[in-house]
Every structure is written in C-alpha cells, then in structure tokens.
Amino acid sequence: MEALVIGASRGIGLAFIRQYLGMIHCQRVYGTYRHLSAELKLLQTQYPERLVLLPVDVTKEDQIIQAIATLKGQAQRLDEVIYCVGLLHQQTLQPEKSLRHIHPENLLTYFQINAIGAVLWAKHLAPLLRHGDRAVFAAISAKVGSIEDNRLGGWYGYRASKAALNMFLKNIAIEWKRTMSQAIVVALHPGTTDTELSQPFQKNVPPEKLFTPERTANQLRLVLDRLTDQDSGQFLSWDGTPLPW
Numbered sequence: 001m002e003a004l005v006i007g008a009s010r011g012i013g014l015a016f017i018r019q020y021l022g023m024i025h026c027q028r029v030y031g032t033y034r035h036l037s038a039e040l041k042l043l044q045t046q047y048p049e050r051l052v053l054l055p056v057d058v059t060k061e062d063q064i065i066q067a068i069a070t071l072k073g074q075a076q077r078l079d080e081v082i083y084c085v086g087l088l089h090q091q092t093l094q095p096e097k098s099l100r101h102i103h104p105e106n107l108l109t110y111f112q113i114n115a116i117g118a119v120l121w122a123k124h125l126a127p128l129l130r131h132g133d134r135a136v137f138a139a140i141s142a143k144v145g146s147i148e149d150n151r152l153g154g155w156y157g158y159r160a161s162k163a164a165l166n167m168f169l170k171n172i173a174i175e176w177k178r179t180m181s182q183a184i185v186v187a188l189h190p191g192t193t194d195t196e197l198s199q200p201f202q203k204n205v206p207p208e209k210l211f212t213p214e215r216t217a218n219q220l221r222l223v224l225d226r227l228t229d230q231d232s233g234q235f236l237s238w239d240g241t242p243l244p245w
C-alpha cells in the first residue's frame, strides 16, 4: 500500500508516519510539512526509500497542486490519505471564550487550516484515489465540531471550522459514492492527545483520558482497518463509535 499523511511534522501526523513505516505492507509513505521538524527529518534519513517528504502550507492551493505533481512522479495511486493538519491556538491567536473575542481574520485562519485545506486536498487527490481498490480519505476532526454535542459553547472559530470540515467530508463522501464508489471518506475524533495543540488545555484531563500520539494513531488504525464502503460519510470517535453531527 501507499499512504499520504498531510501534516506529518509533529503530533498525531508524525505518529501516523511512524506507524506506516512500521507496517511491512506499506511500501511508501508520503508526508507533508510546513515546518520540517527534527523528528521527521531524522525518519527521512533512516528510511530514504520509503518516506518521501513534501513541503506544503495548506492555505496555498498552488503548493498543494505542486506537491501532488511531485507525488504523481513517484506514485500511480494512493490507498490511504489522512489529513492531520489543525490549528487551535498560536502565538497571535487564542480560541475565543466569548463573542467579544471574535475577529474575522482569526476565523478565516481557522477555516483555511482546519476545513478548506482538507477539501482542496480532496479536490486534487481524487485521480490518485480512483483505482478500483479500497481507498480511504480520512481527516482528523474533533468532537467539539459536533453541533448536537455542543453543551459548553466557546471556541467559536475552532468549533465552526471543524463543523465545516465535517460538512465538506460528508459532501465528498456523497460525490465520490457516485463517481468512485470504492473510496471511503470519514471524519475521525482522535480523543484528547498530548500534543502542542492540546497542551494549554490539558489541566482538567484525567491522565487515563490523555492519549500519547502513538496510542491515538494505534486506536485510529483499528478504526481505519475496519472501515468498509458502508462507513463512508461517517463521523467516528477513536473507539469506532459514531458521533452525532
């Protein structure tokens, strides 16, 4: 099999790269990064034949197109694609606790990274996933993107961008059901995972509910391996249970 991890430099994406490299039936894994981390660079020197790295800022469609052109020079097809890119906070942007904190430019950033990036990748990757065999396009979403499950409010931009991501994935699933019915499209909730993204918000998380990135990748692997075409268009939690939209 050949796989692509979008957002492979750290966190859950990096754990997926390590997982694919540990799978003997995975001939090659492609990983994209915006900032090349030391860990990803080291893996590339350890697996020069099996790990191919591509620089992509997902807010730039021309960079997505360029990366796919490079990828097509080496791969005729992809069997699994996992979108692991995400933003909750950065130096100049904190999740909004109240309407008072809403800034249009921050909302735009959340939507570009958490939602629009994924649908752009789907747009340009479709030919590589259309090959007659099972193909998976999964994106790491978040339970807080569930409208029905929203009891606490807050985090306007993050929640809304994940809800938008979920809608994009549902739409892609419906379109591909008609045009490439072997493709399975899912939104996955990873559970709270110890990464830079969750770091400032881990205080009240009991230790048994804070997963290492490796554990999260392993749990999601079990979910991915069980998927059939009947599951396309679902929003699934880390233990495989369906989540409300």
Ligand SMILES: NC(=O)c1ccc[n+]([C@@H]2O[C@H](COP(=O)([O-])OP(=O)(O)OC[C@H]3O[C@@H](n4cnc5c(N)ncnc54)[C@H](OP(=O)(O)O)[C@@H]3O)[C@@H](O)[C@H]2O)c1
Pocket (backbone or CB within 6 Å): 007, 008, 009, 010, 011, 012, 013, 033, 034, 035, 036, 056, 057, 058, 059, 084, 085, 086, 087, 088, 113, 140, 141, 142, 143, 189, 190, 191, 192, 193, 194, 195, 196, 197, 198
């Ligand atoms: N950790 C959790 O508890 C948790 C819970 C629910 C959902 N999630 C979701 O899981 C996914 C992975 O998160 P994580 O916890 O692994 O976070 P993380 O460690 O902070 O990693 C975020 C990733 O997103 C990439 N990224 C951000 N902006 C980008 C851009 N403009 N272009 C390209 N790449 C960009 C980063 O790339 P660079 O390092 O190269 O910049 C990095 O690879 C996210 O979608 C997140 O929302 C996480």
